[in-house]
Amino acid sequence: MFSDTWCRAICIQRQKRASKNAEDYFLAGKSLPWWAIGASLIAANISAEQFIGMSGAGFASGLAIASYEWMAAITLLIVGKYFLPIFMEKGIYTIPEFVEKRFSTQLKTILAIFWIALFVFVNLTSVLYLGALAIESIIGVPMIYGIIGLALFAAAYSLYGGLSAVAWTDVIQVFFLVLGGLFTTYLALNALSDGAGMIAGFKQVLEAAPDRFHMILDKSNPEYINLPGIWVLIGGLWVANLYYWGFNQYIIQRTLAAKSLKEAQRGIAMAAFLKILIPFIVVLPGIVAYVMVNDPEIMARLGNGAINNLPSQGTSDKAYPWLLQMLPSGMKGIAFAALTAAIVSSLASMLNSTSTIFTMDIYKTYMNKSATDKQTVSVGRLSAAVALLIGCIMAPLLGGIDQAFQYIQEYTGIVSPGILSVFVLGLFWKKTTNRGAILGAVASIPIAIAFKFVPGMPFMNQMGLTALITMAITIIISHSQGKGKDDEKGIPLTANLFKTDPVFNASAFTVFIICAVLYALFW
Numbered sequence: 001m002f003s004d005t006w007c008r009a010i011c012i013q014r015q016k017r018a019s020k021n022a023e024d025y026f027l028a029g030k031s032l033p034w035w036a037i038g039a040s041l042i043a044a045n046i047s048a049e050q051f052i053g054m055s056g057a058g059f060a061s062g063l064a065i066a067s068y069e070w071m072a073a074i075t076l077l078i079v080g081k082y083f084l085p086i087f088m089e090k091g092i093y094t095i096p097e098f099v100e101k102r103f104s105t106q107l108k109t110i111l112a113i114f115w116i117a118l119f120v121f122v123n124l125t126s127v128l129y130l131g132a133l134a135i136e137s138i139i140g141v142p143m144i145y146g147i148i149g150l151a152l153f154a155a156a157y158s159l160y161g162g163l164s165a166v167a168w169t170d171v172i173q174v175f176f177l178v179l180g181g182l183f184t185t186y187l188a189l190n191a192l193s194d195g196a197g198m199i200a201g202f203k204q205v206l207e208a209a210p211d212r213f214h215m216i217l218d219k220s221n222p223e224y225i226n227l228p229g230i231w232v233l234i235g236g237l238w239v240a241n242l243y244y245w246g247f248n249q250y251i252i253q254r255t256l257a258a259k260s261l262k263e264a265q266r267g268i269a270m271a272a273f274l275k276i277l278i279p280f281i282v283v284l285p286g287i288v289a290y291v292m293v294n295d296p297e298i299m300a301r302l303g304n305g306a307i308n309n310l311p312s313q314g315t316s317d318k319a320y321p322w323l324l325q326m327l328p329s330g331m332k333g334i335a336f337a338a339l340t341a342a343i344v345s346s347l348a349s350m351l352n353s354t355s356t357i358f359t360m361d362i363y364k365t366y367m368n369k370s371a372t373d374k375q376t377v378s379v380g381r382l383s384a385a386v387a388l389l390i391g392c393i394m395a396p397l398l399g400g401i402d403q404a405f406q407y408i409q410e411y412t413g414i415v416s417p418g419i420l421s422v423f424v425l426g427l428f429w430k431k432t433t434n435r436g437a438i439l440g441a442v443a444s445i446p447i448a449i450a451f452k453f454v455p456g457m458p459f460m461n462q463m464g465l466t467a468l469i470t471m472a473i474t475i476i477i478s479h480s481q482g483k484g485k486d487d488e489k490g491i492p493l494t495a496n497l498f499k500t501d502p503v504f505n506a507s508a509f510t511v512f513i514i515c516a517v518l519y520a521l522f523w
Helices: 002-017 021-032 034-045 050-063 062-091 095-102 104-137 143-192 200-208 237-247 248-255 261-281 285-292 297-303 316-325 329-367 372-398 402-412 414-428 436-449 457-482 502-521
Strands: none
Touching: 021 034, 034 143, 034 248, 034 261, 034 329, 050 062, 050 104, 050 261, 050 285, 050 316, 050 329, 062 095, 062 237, 062 248, 062 261, 062 414, 062 502, 095 104, 095 248, 095 329, 095 414, 104 143, 104 248, 104 316, 104 329, 104 372, 104 402, 104 414, 104 436, 143 200, 143 261, 143 285, 143 316, 143 372, 200 285, 237 248, 237 402, 237 414, 237 457, 248 261, 248 329, 261 285, 261 502, 285 297, 285 316, 316 329, 372 502, 414 457, 414 502, 436 457
């Protein structure tokens, strides 16, 4: 059944290739089944920033960084139940398009510019840099050639095929990503135990670095500034996760391309299960590398080759590439394929979403309101190419940054609180006005930047406080303007809108239980 569905899907894509319209290019013809959505969500999400950046954070601070993944599993379910039904009912292409329907074209444009800048100067740039850093460390290719190679690889199918090509390719990519990542973890643990097996290796890690297996850090931990203890669970990380999974174009675009709401929700449930698995693929190898480099006996056993590109607390992002160097040649190829698949799929997703926002929310709004499907697809390809070129130029400038995953989160955190506040109020508080949303969104940027000057305040706390202040500003302005009345564009909400099928409900219950058990084990 699975293979028949797959073959039909491929045939449909080939037939449409010659006459691709805007819905085909930007939303894959709204034909994606649940398993393609689930795979594509993970492939778009897991990239060099996880394999390299999160593994580096695991080396520096341990398992605590896994909160990004395990809390994301719960966040996905919240998005699937409460956000997605509203988006799909509106029949939108982009998140800024929803803003226009709920608020105004002016606010849509402001947020579209925010997103394009964020995708190009933070996301695309950092993934290209981290991917090239890994390639340079593993096989010795100079960084500039690694950046160009990754860019060309991603462009080869994403620029021409659009979301359809990206999503269907992601199904294959995520297979190699997960399988190769698990294989790397197994080999690393086996190497650590000197061939005694994965279980023996894991026990050795637990005994050698018990301090690396705490999810909640105390203030004495040097990484508390990045992962501020209990505030990770009840504070700013919810801002980062809800923004990323609920209102980030290159993530939510996959669900908007679903055959139906039920298919989209089941895809989200699949992605939630995979998110629980991810820390064992990307965080645990970083902890294994930490144990290895701090044990003279293990280093002596590994030989002189182990001293090349050795990670340290100041260069923790070298942990995963260094670990791959320790693998046998054939095994290294499998692990390298998983890493490359992750990098390229994320680049392709970011390119497609950047071009979608520019084309649908800037070009069609201000440059050519009567643009044909052929023109919009052409502009989409051109804008993606320009974004990729800018990313290639900017990527080498990130050299010298340690824990790049934290860098990405911190600078995304300048924009995400304001966007999250506007969306949450716009979705669930009918009194939110356009003026309140605009002033709240604009005010969030200087508020977020001002918090950067508060000594010793973790950036997660900055995000949480910025979101609360932005909401307060939006509520005050909306209330004073609307005099307590519902806004004319407020969204009517009914209980039926949020009903979910038994498969989604059972999946959500299981994910919640697994996450609770994991936090109880590694508190």
